[in-house]
Amino acid sequence: MTVPTELTHDDALQTLRAHVTTHVALPGEPGYERCVPWNVAAAVTPAAVVLATTPEDVAGTVRFAAAHGFTVTVQATGHGAVGIGPRTILVQTSAMKHCTVDPRARTARVGAGARWQDVLDAATPHGLAPLCGSAPGVGVVGFLTGGGIGPLVRTVGASSDHVRGFEVVTGDGRLLRATPECNADLFWGLRGGKATLGIVTSVEIDLLPIAEFYGGALFFDGSDAAAVLRAWASWCVDLPETVNTSIAIQQLPPLPGVPEALAGRMTVAVRYTAVGDLAEGERLLAPMRAVASSLLDTVAVMAYAAIGAVHGDPVDPMPVTENQALLSSLPIEAVDALLAVAGPGSGSPQAIVELRMLGGALAREPRHRSAFCRRDAAFSLLTIGVAAPAIAATVVEHAGAVASAVAPWATGEQMPNFAPSYDPARPARVYTEDTLHWLAALADRYDPAGVLATGQVIRTVRG
Ligand SMILES: Cc1cc2nc3c(=O)[nH]c(=O)nc-3n(C[C@H](O)[C@H](O)[C@H](O)COP(=O)(O)OP(=O)(O)OC[C@H]3O[C@@H](n4cnc5c(N)ncnc54)[C@H](O)[C@@H]3O)c2cc1C
Structure with missing residues (x-):
């Protein structure tokens, strides 16, 4: 983009406040810190932060940017943050939470x-x-x-x-x-x-x-990972569409909110939700309960308000790095390949290696088609690692090794919400x-x- 006025970018930024009715923060000013994303590993250093409160603030910012040679991006929570550089104005929407x-x-x-x-x-x-x-x-x-x-x-x-x-x-x-x-x-x-x-x-x-569901998670010790993953892969293929499940090899640090039984060791979480006939949902889970004795079993009838307890994702901001592979199938060979690279004894540095079962209603085109693609994958494989400076490179390299291990069953595709990046190969x-x-x-x-x-x-x- 060319700058269509005689003003420098710095001079122009000083006039941004006249185009919106809300707080604008330039680097170093109060409010600029609101650009720090949930994923603190993303380098976010915008030219200015507009703390939008109305659609007009957003429109004013976009028009200002067009007139002065800036680009604009948007952030609500920063859970999906990618880097933002100093030629971009950030519209921060978190005040628009009606x-x-x-x-x-x-x-x-x-x-x-x-x-x-x-x-x-x-x-x-x-x-x-x-x-x-x-x-x-x-x-x-x-x-x-x-x-x-x-x-x-x-x-x-x-x-x-x-x-x-x-x-x-x-x-x-x-x-x-x-x-x-x-x-x-x-x-x-x-x-x-x-x-x-x-x-x-x-x-x-x-x-x-939907007021309630039958769900939660079964947690097993890492030493049972092979038995649990193999059983899960063959059990889940016959589940009806009223049932959803994912499985995660977890190595969670001893942080607030992480149950003592799960912290500082490898565990395997079988996440589960069933709606409709909840008694049938309980019956369908029985084979997984019988695979090994669990460290913790939180699966019960729950109010829908507690849906976040199924995965128990981290709440506080942290540096993370993700990678996603979509799989067309999950035969026993794929499970064993995953166990070899991310299971007990593998030295995996990942906090979570998660398989989500897809299919069912996702695989059908909705009444109103959309730009969301990749509906036909059978499973999503996600690696999530802590991107602390000392281990970030190792975690990223290992995520590549996980992707290579499952490559024979991978579609080569990803979903827009997972592992956002500037990689030019990503759109395809x-x-x-x-x-x-x-x-x-x-x-x-x-x-x-x-x-x-x-x-x-x-x-x-x-x-
Ligand atoms: C712990 C965790 C759990 C997650 N679980 C799931 C899950 O179960 N399923 C799933 O699908 N995804 C999941 N995600 C991914 C998440 O959905 C994406 O990262 C999503 O983009 C986050 O949106 P945000 O507004 O919170 O984040 P932000 O970082 O604020 O926004 C991310 C991106 O969303 C877009 N966006 C945000 N606001 C707007 C807007 N107003 N207009 C247009 N575009 C906008 C932009 O492209 C922006 O760069 C998870 C992510 C994390 C970190």
Whole structure:
């Protein structure tokens, strides 16, 4: 981008405050620290932080950036942070966290800064379930613009399939509504395309009438990893769509919130949710309970409000590095390959190596198609490691070794929400060729000057 005025970037930034009605923080000023993401490993040093409170603040920032040669990106919680450099203005949405539930229509209207916990708090007293992911601390909009794979994914599909509409500021600074009937191309691209086309200011979602579920986790000692993983892989293939499960080899540090029985050692967690006939859900889990004696068994009938307890993801900010591989199948050979690289005695430095069973409703195209691809994978394999400076390189290298170990069963694809990065090879892993083409074409239309910038925006490649 060229700077279309005589002002330097520094001079121009001083005038940014005139374009918004909220707090703007330049480096070193109070409020600038709000750019620090949940994933503190991401280097985030924007030109300015706009603490947006209204859609107009977002639109004003985008228009200002276009006029002065900056790019703009957005952050709510920083759970999906990639680096942000000094030529980019950050729109920080966490103050826009309103959430209004309509219990009759079974919908919620949710601001761009809300976390899933905000929606759980507002919806579950009505017996209604928002389709969050494993961690209620994750942002609603960031999750939904990446598709959204939750603990009920096989039962309900991607959470973004349950979006009714968005309010969004597009890259050309317009505030638009996007629904299946209105700006349908934008509605298509915002569900899966992350911030490629615009900064969402609010979203309307369906709430499902699910008040409780049978679920939680069985934790086994690491020495039982081979028996548990092999049993899980053959057990899960026959499960009905009302049941969801994932399994994780965990090496959790002794931190607040980590049960003593699980800290500082290798354990295996079998996560489980069943809806509908809860007694049948209990019966279906019995074979896994019989594989070995568990260290801890938290599986019981739970209120939907407790859905975050199934995975028990970390809450406090930390430096993490992730990698994802989607698998087309999980034969015993794949399980053994995984155990060899990440199981007992492997020396794995990963905090979590997780397999989530997919399929079911996720594999079916929803009524309103979207830019979320990769519905047909059978399993997601995710490695999550602590990216502390002393071990970060080892963790990343080992994550590559895990990916190589399962390569014969991997599709070579990934999902937008997992392992975000600037890797130029990533878009082709996340999107089909058609989807990439259409997202780039829509970006030419809704962000012709290329104002929006994050690690994940899709643009036409110009020769
Ligand atoms: C502990 C943990 C558990 C997770 N569990 C799951 C899970 O179960 N299922 C799953 O699918 N994902 C999961 N994720 C991934 C998570 O959904 C993504 O990282 C998501 O992008 C986080 O959104 P955020 O707003 O919290 O993060 P942020 O870092 O604030 O945002 C990440 C990205 O989301 C997009 N975004 C955010 N706000 C907007 C906006 N207003 N308009 C347009 N785009 C926006 C942008 O591309 C932005 O760069 C998990 C991540 C963590 C760290």
